[in-house]
Amino acid sequence: MERLKYTVEKRAFGVCNYLGEKLGISSSVIRLYFIYTSFITMGSPVIIYLIIAFWINIKSYSKPRRKTVWEL
Numbered sequence: 001m002e003r004l005k006y007t008v009e010k011r012a013f014g015v016c017n018y019l020g021e022k023l024g025i026s027s028s029v030i031r032l033y034f035i036y037t038s039f040i041t042m043g044s045p046v047i048i049y050l051i052i053a054f055w056i057n058i059k060s061y062s063k064p065r066r067k068t069v070w071e072l
Helices: 002-011 015-023 025-038 045-061
Strands: none
Touching: 002 025, 015 025, 025 045
């Protein structure tokens, strides 16, 4: 079960895990709230999910790289 959870989290951009770490809440609770609100609002949180996934992805590319010995 843990392997499946890890695989889904990595393939689903890691948004729930990221939000869970930032807010101090279990990522499984965030996933449940996301699923419930998606059903209640006919899927509109999916847009918010994709925006956060895009933001996390851009954030990982914009970190400054340290120069290595070979680049000096």
